[in-house]
Amino acid sequence: MPARLPEFPLRPVGPAASAFLARGVETYRAAADLVWRLAYGRGSGRDELRVLDERRGTCSTKHALLARLAREHSVAVELVLAIYMMDERNTPGVGSVLTSHGLTTLPEAHCLLRWEGVEVDLTRAGTPALTGPWLSASVIAPEDIAEHKIAVHRRFMAQWMVANLPGWRLDSLWRAREACIAALAGR
16 A cells, blocks of 8 residues: 555654654655554544554544655645545444444544545555545645544534434434444554
């Protein structure tokens, strides 16, 4: 997967580059490979620079770290926020959680990278990359993975819920989503 990304040597031009260089990582693809192989799971916050110290990250923090690294080197790797319908088929490990909440699917926000029109998902090594179809997709900045991403996701989920799950409350649907993410971290 990292081979789909640009290759360039890292220089100490910012905090992300310095963090990788301090760990002996000298190229962008080597950085991408390292991040791809880290465990999936939430860290202590949404600061993507913690991914390396905590040796784990989510689709948001892992991809934001790599987008920031590319930006520090003036390379146009985009961070994409996509919404898709999450189910057991495209996100193995969430099926039983969805079922326990009386659901078969729900809208999920996913971050990935795009370079020269090619999407690259480095969320979890050893699992299939998410490739869409996306219900929506937009380019965001690494610093948008906290409040902005959550706001976009919750707004989309609320609209979907009104059309597809009359009688549900957004906080109940969000709890089901959180249980799915917790199940993924346990895999």
